[in-house]
Amino acid sequence: MSEENLVVLDGVSKFYGDVTxxxxxxxxxxxxxxxxxxxxxxxxxxxxxxxxxxxxIPSAGRVLISGEDVTEVPPAARPTVTVFxxxxxxxxxxxxxxxxxxxxxxxxxxxKRIKLADESLEKVGLKGFADRGIHQLSGGQRQRVALARAIxxxxxxxxxxxxxxxxxxxxxxxMQEELVQLKKNLHATFVHVTHDQEEAMSIADxxxxxxxxxxxxxxxxxxxxxxxxxxxxxxFMGETNIxxxxxxxxxxxxxxxxxxxGQFQLPDDGKxxxxxxxxxxxxxxxxxxxxxxxxxxxxxQAKVVExxxxxxxxxxxxxxxxxxxxKLLLRLSPDHSVANGEILHxxxxxxxxxxxxx
Amino acid sequence: xxxxxxxKSPFYGYIGLALAFIYLPVIVxxxxxxxxxxxxxxPFNGPSLQWYEKMFENERLVDSLFNSVAxxxxxxLLTTIIGFLAAYGMAxxxxxxxxxxxxxxxxxxxxxxxxxxxxxxxxLNIFGVSKSLFAVGxxxxxxxxPLCFAIIYSQFGDHMSNIDAAARDLGASDFQTMTRVIAxxxxxxxxxxxxxxxxxxxxxxxxxxxxxxxxxxxxxxxFEMLRAGLTPEVNAxxxxxxxxxxxxxxxxxxxxxxxxxxxxx
Numbered sequence: 001m002s003e004e005n006l007v008v009l010d011g012v013s014k015f016y017g018d019v020t021x022x023x024x025x026x027x028x029x030x031x032x033x034x035x036x037x038x039x040x041x042x043x044x045x046x047x048x049x050x051x052x053x054x055x056x057i058p059s060a061g062r063v064l065i066s067g068e069d070v071t072e073v074p075p076a077a078r079p080t081v082t083v084f085x086x087x088x089x090x091x092x093x094x095x096x097x098x099x100x101x102x103x104x105x106x107x108x109x110x111x112k113r114i115k116l117a118d119e120s121l122e123k124v125g126l127k128g129f130a131d132r133g134i135h136q137l138s139g140g141q142r143q144r145v146a147l148a149r150a151i152x153x154x155x156x157x158x159x160x161x162x163x164x165x166x167x168x169x170x171x172x173x174x175m176q177e178e179l180v181q182l183k184k185n186l187h188a189t190f191v192h193v194t195h196d197q198e199e200a201m202s203i204a205d206x207x208x209x210x211x212x213x214x215x216x217x218x219x220x221x222x223x224x225x226x227x228x229x230x231x232x233x234x235x236f237m238g239e240t241n242i243x244x245x246x247x248x249x250x251x252x253x254x255x256x257x258x259x260x261x262g263q264f265q266l267p268d269d270g271k272x273x274x275x276x277x278x279x280x281x282x283x284x285x286x287x288x289x290x291x292x293x294x295x296x297x298x299x300x301q302a303k304v305v306e307x308x309x310x311x312x313x314x315x316x317x318x319x320x321x322x323x324x325x326x327k328l329l330l331r332l333s334p335d336h337s338v339a340n341g342e343i344l345h346x347x348x349x350x351x352x353x354x355x356x357x358x
Numbered sequence: 359x360x361x362x363x364x365x366k367s368p369f370y371g372y373i374g375l376a377l378a379f380i381y382l383p384v385i386v387x388x389x390x391x392x393x394x395x396x397x398x399x400x401p402f403n404g405p406s407l408q409w410y411e412k413m414f415e416n417e418r419l420v421d422s423l424f425n426s427v428a429x430x431x432x433x434x435l436l437t438t439i440i441g442f443l444a445a446y447g448m449a450x451x452x453x454x455x456x457x458x459x460x461x462x463x464x465x466x467x468x469x470x471x472x473x474x475x476x477x478x479x480x481x482l483n484i485f486g487v488s489k490s491l492f493a494v495g496x497x498x499x500x501x502x503x504p505l506c507f508a509i510i511y512s513q514f515g516d517h518m519s520n521i522d523a524a525a526r527d528l529g530a531s532d533f534q535t536m537t538r539v540i541a542x543x544x545x546x547x548x549x550x551x552x553x554x555x556x557x558x559x560x561x562x563x564x565x566x567x568x569x570x571x572x573x574x575x576x577x578x579x580x581f582e583m584l585r586a587g588l589t590p591e592v593n594a595x596x597x598x599x600x601x602x603x604x605x606x607x608x609x610x611x612x613x614x615x616x617x618x619x620x621x622x623x
Contacts (some may be wrong), residue, residue, distance in 0.1 A: 053525075053527065055523055074526070075523070075526055075527040076527060076528070076529045076530070080527075081527055081528065082523070082524070082527050084520045084523070084524060085520075086520055088517065088521045088523065090521065090524075090539055090543065091543060092542045092543050092545070101525070101528050102528035102529055105529035105534065106529055149524075149528070149533035153528060153529070188439055241537050245606050
């Protein structure tokens with residue numbers, strides 16, 4: 001365990017009766033890192049965050065912050081502050097009173113409290129809102145007040161529990177950028193929980209993908225998107241094509257995979273006869289006939305059944321394979337003209353294909 | 359006259375009958391408190407305030423009025439505090455047997471006041487507490503606790519547990535979380551519970567009769583006056599009881615309504 005890790009979860013689990021909410025999860029977070037816990041609802045990601053914040057005590061394993069075992073230390077005694085999904089603002093206090101509450105509890109003198117609270121509000125873009133009531137604010141503004149209240153006490157780690165979930169798309173995207181900026185300015189460490197993989201990819205230094213309480217994938221967004229570790233990871237991180245395959249031969253380190261598009265050789269480590277899945281993102285499928293080679297494999301012909309225009313691209317639903325029954329997704333540039341019923345020739349680069357066991 | 363009014367007239371008629379059924383006795387009581395004569399029966403002669411004058415000259419009655427106020431306020435304070443603490447505890451923590459505890463807290467609602475009164479009489483006797491206004495206050499706290507608990511508990515939503523967690527996370531102690539955050543937010547429910555509890559205590563007769571001796575509350579005095587015979591003075595006393603109850607309930611309802619509307623904004 002290196003010393004620069006600020007927060008370490010060391011094999012934590014949480015059981016509720018017979019139900020396993022979190023199953024042997026280990027995560028190391030560096031000082032200044034923006035980590036995103038990503039997963040479908042009910043996957044256990046919020047429970048993991050709550051263990052870092054001290055609201056849930058793990059059934060097994062340890063939580064370390066700055067090398068110290070804080071597994072059973074209460075929330076207030078940890079250098080963490082949690083921003084709750086519903087913001088949990090105090091409705092009977094105005095904005096300034098909310099933001100300075102943590103300072104008041106730390107017995108900071110009044111003048112300094114006001115100064116620090118107003119500074120925090122400025123950092124989240126709410127200068128001049130200090131005297132407003134909580135009921136007078138929009139959802140996005142309440143979100144900012146919750147952030148300001150958390151950063152006012154200068155936590156080493158800010159824990160964000162789906163903080164953008166209740167906001168509409170435009171404000172959400174704006175807040176994503178602001179969160180990244182805020183983290184840079186504060187030199188703090190952020191842990192953010194979300195079920196939105198696009199949000200995760202746009203803000204994270206590292207993503208921990210959780211499913212059924214276990215880590216499915218853990219790494220930088222680019223790696224997880226382009227080289228997912230598991231089938232679940234490939235499917236969860238965005239639209240993808242999953243092609244069934246089987247290892248049919250092995251010669252030195254060359255494996256031959258058979259799929260309905262023919263056989264090609266790809267690196268693998270399995271036994272002949274094992275089942276594999278080949279994952280290809282819609283934008284990794286290319287147009288045109290190419291000879292199979294060391295770099296490229298052909299996907300044959302496909303018929304266009306539907307084209308959906310997305311502005312930044314066109315998403316084509318294709319049917320291919322021997323009986324024209326296999327579905328494929330293809331992404332084309334928005335100015336590419338393509339019609340329903342058209343026959344396309346497809347290929348892909350071997351280096352783009354991800355071979356997955358289960 | 360248009361059609362829609364005609365169609366709706368049975369509906370309004372029905373509501374009118376229902377309201378008359380509920381309020382006619384009270385209205386009659388109030389009207390005959392202004393009777394100019396010795397009997398509170400038709401025909402109505404008046405109006406006159408002579409019975410109110412007579413009532414306020416009746417020292418025993420005025421004393422009992424203040425006794426009633428004192429019992430109502432003090433017993434309701436006690437009930438509201440215990441009810442709030444119980445509701446906060448039940449809402450905040452996952453407790454074992456939470457359902458059972460809730461049931462035990464609410465169950466006294468179903469027991470008749472007479473039974474509770476007799477039980478208290480025996481229990482207080484064992485502990486050497488003699489019949490007094492103090493005993494009446496304890497009795498009223500016992501009967502009003504379920505209601506206070508229910509009203510306050512109903513206003514603890516899921517968002518309150520996050521607010522509680524947030525306050526602790528920011529460094530507030532248990533006591534600070536309760537006094538600076540939770541209680542102020544719950545103020546409308548707490549105040550409404552207090553008003554309703556005070557109203558019920560103010561009106562309550564059976565327990566007050568069983569547990570008091572020399573100093574009594576207003577309903578007990580009214581009962582004594584009734585035994586002596588019907589006079590408009592009883593109506594005047596009843597009108598005062600009704601007016602004060604009505605005001606307290608109206609305030610409680612308004613506070614609850616406004617408090618909830620603010621939350622839903």
